[in-house]
Amino acid sequence: MSQVPQKESLKGVLAGKAQTILRPYKVRFEKALFDAFLGFGKETPLINACKYALSGDAKRFRSAIVYMISDSLGNSLNVDPAALAMEYFHTASLIADDLPCMDNDDFRRGRATTHKVFNESIALLASFGLIAKGFEEIANNADILRHSKQFAHHADRIGLLAVQAASKTTGLSGLIGGQFLDLHSEEIDREKNLEIIEKKTVSLFELAFVLGWLFGGGAPEALDEIRKCASYFGTAFQLLDDLDDLNSDKKKEQVINFALSFGKEATFREIQRCEHEFQRGFRNLQFSCPPLSELMEAISQLIM
Numbered sequence: 001m002s003q004v005p006q007k008e009s010l011k012g013v014l015a016g017k018a019q020t021i022l023r024p025y026k027v028r029f030e031k032a033l034f035d036a037f038l039g040f041g042k043e044t045p046l047i048n049a050c051k052y053a054l055s056g057d058a059k060r061f062r063s064a065i066v067y068m069i070s071d072s073l074g075n076s077l078n079v080d081p082a083a084l085a086m087e088y089f090h091t092a093s094l095i096a097d098d099l100p101c102m103d104n105d106d107f108r109r110g111r112a113t114t115h116k117v118f119n120e121s122i123a124l125l126a127s128f129g130l131i132a133k134g135f136e137e138i139a140n141n142a143d144i145l146r147h148s149k150q151f152a153h154h155a156d157r158i159g160l161l162a163v164q165a166a167s168k169t170t171g172l173s174g175l176i177g178g179q180f181l182d183l184h185s186e187e188i189d190r191e192k193n194l195e196i197i198e199k200k201t202v203s204l205f206e207l208a209f210v211l212g213w214l215f216g217g218g219a220p221e222a223l224d225e226i227r228k229c230a231s232y233f234g235t236a237f238q239l240l241d242d243l244d245d246l247n248s249d250k251k252k253e254q255v256i257n258f259a260l261s262f263g264k265e266a267t268f269r270e271i272q273r274c275e276h277e278f279q280r281g282f283r284n285l286q287f288s289c290p291p292l293s294e295l296m297e298a299i300s301q302l303i304m
Contacts, residue, residue, distance in 0.1 A: 017295075018298065021291050021294060021295060022059065022060070022061065025063070025064035025068065026059070026060045026064060028067060028080075028083075029060045029080075029083050029084075029087070032083060032084055036084055036137075037051060045118060046125055046129065048118075049114055049117075049123060049126040050126045050129055053094070053114045053123075053126055053130070054088070055109075056108070056109030056111055057109045057111075060087060062086045062207075062208040063084070063086045063087045063208070064083075065086075065208035065209060066079050066086055066212040066215075066216075067083060067212065068212065069209060069213050069216055069218070069292070070082075070212045070213075070215065071216070072216075072288060072290070072291075073216040073217050073218050073287075075216060075217035077148065077151070077216055078141075079141065079211070079212060079215045080141075081137040081138070081140040081144065081215075082138065082141045082162075082215045084133075084134075084137045085133075085138050086208050088130040088131070088133045088134035088137065089130070089131060089166065089169065089204065089207065091130055092126075092127040092130035092131045092134070092170075093175045093179075095113075095114050095115070095127040096124070096179070097179065098113040098114065099115055099120060099123060100120065102179065102183065114126060134166065134170075135163065138159065138163055139159065141159075141215045142155050142156070142158060142162065142215075145215065150217070154220075158214045161214055161223070162214050162215070165206075165207055165210045165214075166207060166211075168203070169204060174199055174203035174204075175203060175204070178196055178199025178201075179200065181195065181196045182256055188256055188261060190261075193256060193258050193261060196256055197234075197238045197258070198231065200238075201234050201235075201238040202230065202235055203234075205230050205231075205237065206230040209227070209229065209230035209233075210226060213226050222287075225284060226285070229281040229282060232274040232275070232278035233274070233278055233296055235270070236274040236275060236278070236300070238258075239258055239259070239267050239271050239274075240271065240302065240303075242257045242258045242259040243303070245257060246259050268303045271299065271303055272303075274300075275296050275297065275299065275300035278296050279293065
């Protein structure tokens with residue numbers, strides 16, 4: 001197995017490989033976001049903070065996953081609202097994570113963090129507001145299903161499942177619970193480390209998979225398998241990030257980094273296991289999503 005590159009980050013290499021795959025989905029999303037901005041209402045510092053946080057040099061990775069899953073199902077359904085919901089939830093979590101009482105970061109997406117440009121109270125309200133907007137978009141996507149001939153009969157059930165998934169992701173069992181563990185865990189064993197990864201990183205990937213599947217016309221009965229695939233994908237993504245940050249994290253007094261705690265070899269093995277189980281999950285579903293499979297293979301190949 002190769003050593004972690006010193007001059008070029010693993011995620012940087014992945015971004016280069018992923019750029020071509022993600023580009024059409026990002027273009028599609030940016031149009032949807034521009035249209036959504038028109039409905040944000042009268043400009044105020046709070047509205048401007050929301051728009052600011054949603055802009056900048058963002059990859060739109062999780063929103064792209066919604067499109068990838070939906071497109072691969074082949075039902076030609078509009079999932080723009082679900083893609084927007086994913087970005088709203090993700091951005092809300094970033095605003096909160098960057099606050100001085102949390103990670104105290106000054107820069108995000110290539111520019112000053114939201115609380116630096118506005119202030120902490122506006123940033124906090126923007127985070128709350130974007131979570132609410134995310135649930136609004138989920139309702140909008142359920143309404144789109146109600147007007148479709150093929151899926152109108154179970155649009156309400158789909159909407160309920162989507163709300164339940166989003167509530168878990170944004171709540172105590174997801175992002176909020178994960179941030180608490182990140183900030184307040186004194187001793188981190190392997191299980192605790194993976195739990196933090198599951199809540200802070202995997203939960204958003206899981207929601208992207210679920211929303212793309214549900215609003216793309218996938219069978220609700222397959223959600224458990226879809227969640228497993230998402231878990232393997234998100235875990236591999238975070239472990240790659242941990243390998244990337246290995247040298248810088250060594251200099252910090254306390255940091256949660258799987259590779260730092262358990263070694264590069266253990267991290268390599270875990271990524272390979274995730275890639276294997278992810279691909280097996282799609283085979284079990286008899287579902288093919290080439291863009292996601294290519295991205296997962298790229299993550300695994302980087303550490304070969």
